[in-house]
Amino acid sequence: MFGFTHTDYLAMLLSVRVAVVATLLSLPFGFAVAYLMTYRKFRGKVILDVIVNLPLTLPPVVIGYLLLLLLGQQGFIGKMVLQPLGIKLIFTWKAAVVATAVVGFPLMVRSIRTGMETIDVRLIQASRTLGAGWFDTIATVIAPLAMRGIIAGSVLMFARGLGEFGATIIVAGNIPGVTQTIPLAIYDYVNTPRGDAMALSLCVVSISISVAMLIFHEWLGRRMARSD
Amino acid sequence: MDLRVSVQKRFGTFTIDTNFNVEGERIGLFGPSGSGKSTLVGLIAGLYHPDSGAVFLDDAEIFNSEKRVNVPVEHRRIGMVFQRPHLFPHLSVRGNLLYGYRRCEHKDRKIKLDSLVEVLQIGHLLHRGVRNLSGGEKQRVAIGRAVLSNPRLLVMDEPLSALDDSLKFQIIPFLKGACETFNIPYLFISHSLTEMRIMTDKVLRVVEGRVASQMSLEQLARAYMGESKAGYINLLKLRSLDRLGNLYVYDWGGQRLFISGGSDLPEAFFELPSTDIILFKRHPEAISARNLLQCRVTDIFETGHRLGVELECSGQRLVAEVVRQAVEELGITKENEVYAAIKATAFRRLG
Incomplete structure (x- = not known):
């Protein structure tokens, strides 16, 4: 067990990197969508809700395929936005980030929304009558009070990102050292004769990262509860 | 504003x-x-x-x-x-x-x-x-x-x-x-x-x-006042003077009021329901109520079932409430002198 090759280490690093970047990238959007869904009334709210939550119920492979159609060279975004800017996304680690972000997004939005929904609306009204504008209220009342939800959502999304497989393999492929993350590497080992031991070793790594993440989350939660 | x-x-x-x-x-x-x-x-x-x-x-x-x-x-x-x-x-x-x-x-x-x-x-x-x-x-x-x-x-x-x-x-x-x-x-x-x-x-x-x-x-x-059992609530802000056994003595515009539910604070608010005030045409010689105030009737008004009697006692206002028959029998009219009797327990301290 454990005799990891260079590409295995790269897969571990890439897994963490993809999950971290996807989480950080999604955070402002997740916050914005959660805010809209919690506090604003607008036409098409139900449609936005469905679109945001769709990745939760769709098979990741379907999401990956749709992303491929959208972001590929012939796709709408690929052709209209990415190509003129000279960005190549498909079959790079950045595509894995996009896939992870899309798949984990509903989890993040749900957690932040739950956090926001527990905030007493009177606190927001108090802040407004005390002279704070909307952005000010968001920054000084809503965000700090929704912090637990924000952290929970980030941890959840990061953890989900570590396990992303279906969408990633379609948009980013499974190129060792380039786009291969832990789950893809495990998949490769399982399909290789006598690869079981290595597959298991990578499973242990995967479990370790997840456990560390959950412990971190628990610790942060307790620390916040203490400071209340 | x-x-x-x-x-x-x-x-x-x-x-x-x-x-x-x-x-x-x-x-x-x-x-x-x-x-x-x-x-x-x-x-x-x-x-x-x-x-x-x-x-x-x-x-x-x-x-x-x-x-x-x-x-x-x-x-x-x-x-x-x-x-x-x-x-x-x-x-x-x-x-x-x-x-x-x-x-x-x-x-x-x-x-x-x-x-x-x-x-x-x-x-x-x-x-x-x-x-x-x-x-x-x-x-x-x-x-x-x-x-x-x-x-x-x-x-x-x-x-x-x-x-x-x-x-x-x-x-x-x-x-x-x-x-x-x-x-x-x-x-x-x-x-x-x-x-x-x-x-x-x-x-x-x-x-x-x-x-x-x-x-x-x-x-x-x-x-x-017609909707409430207690009738008109007189609100009195009183200054504490003394304590005599279980009774507290308060100053009310130069007059002394004896109240059983007082406190040692220098000032206090009291409620006095209009229905707890008894009116006498002449000075009653002996009476159990601790407070007997000489007042002048300044107004008589309808409250629904009864009549409100506004009194002036050494510069202070008080509203009492009595049934119509009582007003007629006692012959209470505006500018009459009457005596208001109030039990020491009728005052309710606020706070």
């Missing part, structure tokens, strides 16, 4: 549709729960937007649907104190107090933290978190936070109704004191007649989403 409001707003089946002008510094909004008092002040403060209408505060037009004027809440400078304190849980007492102050323009910062802390006596709380404060302390901080935002109008939405009686009357002096010291006009919402009479000078009666009438406190008290 001069407030002119003409607004319409539909909330499902409930409608606010009102038109009133009011001038004064201490205005009450009185009405039963569900009459739309809170919603009405929410429309004035800008928490909700009227479907149509206009709102003027002093000379400023803060809402006008026709001219599409809608000053945002944060620029209206209408402070609010709610039923519960609603302090920001992630900020210290000091952070809460300064929240509005920091967002107030420099030219409007007339009330400073130090003077406010002195008036509300919350200096020892400044660096504490807000979760461990007592109910009364929290509400004092909430009042301070609103006052320190230097509002041009303070709206108090049932700020006392979540507090128990003794706490309520501990908070009232702070509430009045802060507003009077810093000259802040206020709208005070309540469904308690007693609170209204202590806190305000003039009352808007709210019925089913509209201001039905403007009343003086006396008109309000008389209007509601």
Whole structure:
């Protein structure tokens, strides 16, 4: 067990990197969508809700395929936005980030929304009558009070990102050292004769990262509860 | 303060549709729960937007649907104190107090933290978190936070109704004191007649989403005396003089009142129901009631089933209530001299 090759280490690093970047990238959007869904009334709210939550119920492979159609060279975004800017996304680690972000997004939005929904609306009204504008209220009342939800959502999304497989393999492929993350590497080992031991070793790594993440989350939660 | 409001707003089946002008510094909004008092002040403060209408505060037009004027809440400078304190849980007492102050323009910062802390006596709380404060302390901080935002109008939405009686009357002096010291006009919402009479000078009666009438406190008290078993509630602010065994002696405009439920505080508010006052045409020689006051009848008025008798006793006012037959038999008319007997136990101390 454990005799990891260079590409295995790269897969571990890439897994963490993809999950971290996807989480950080999604955070402002997740916050914005959660805010809209919690506090604003607008036409098409139900449609936005469905679109945001769709990745939760769709098979990741379907999401990956749709992303491929959208972001590929012939796709709408690929052709209209990415190509003129000279960005190549498909079959790079950045595509894995996009896939992870899309798949984990509903989890993040749900957690932040739950956090926001527990905030007493009177606190927001108090802040407004005390002279704070909307952005000010968001920054000084809503965000700090929704912090637990924000952290929970980030941890959840990061953890989900570590396990992303279906969408990633379609948009980013499974190129060792380039786009291969832990789950893809495990998949490769399982399909290789006598690869079981290595597959298991990578499973242990995967479990370790997840456990560390959950412990971190628990610790942060307790620390916040203490400071209340 | 001069407030002119003409607004319409539909909330499902409930409608606010009102038109009133009011001038004064201490205005009450009185009405039963569900009459739309809170919603009405929410429309004035800008928490909700009227479907149509206009709102003027002093000379400023803060809402006008026709001219599409809608000053945002944060620029209206209408402070609010709610039923519960609603302090920001992630900020210290000091952070809460300064929240509005920091967002107030420099030219409007007339009330400073130090003077406010002195008036509300919350200096020892400044660096504490807000979760461990007592109910009364929290509400004092909430009042301070609103006052320190230097509002041009303070709206108090049932700020006392979540507090128990003794706490309520501990908070009232702070509430009045802060507003009077810093000259802040206020709208005070309540469904308690007693609170209204202590806190305000003039009352808007709210019925089913509209201001039905403007009343003086006396008109309000008389209007509601027929509905209450206790009749008219006389409110007496008394100065403590002495204690004789179980009885407390208070000064009331130069007269001594003997009260059994007093306290050792130098000043206290008492309620005296009009139905607990017995009138005598002549001085009764022997009587068990501890208080016998010589009074002059200044007015007799209808209260529904009985008659209200307004009395003047050495410069003080008192309203008694008797049945019509008693008035006829005793021959009580205006300018008559009568004696009012009140038991020492008839006074109820507030707070």
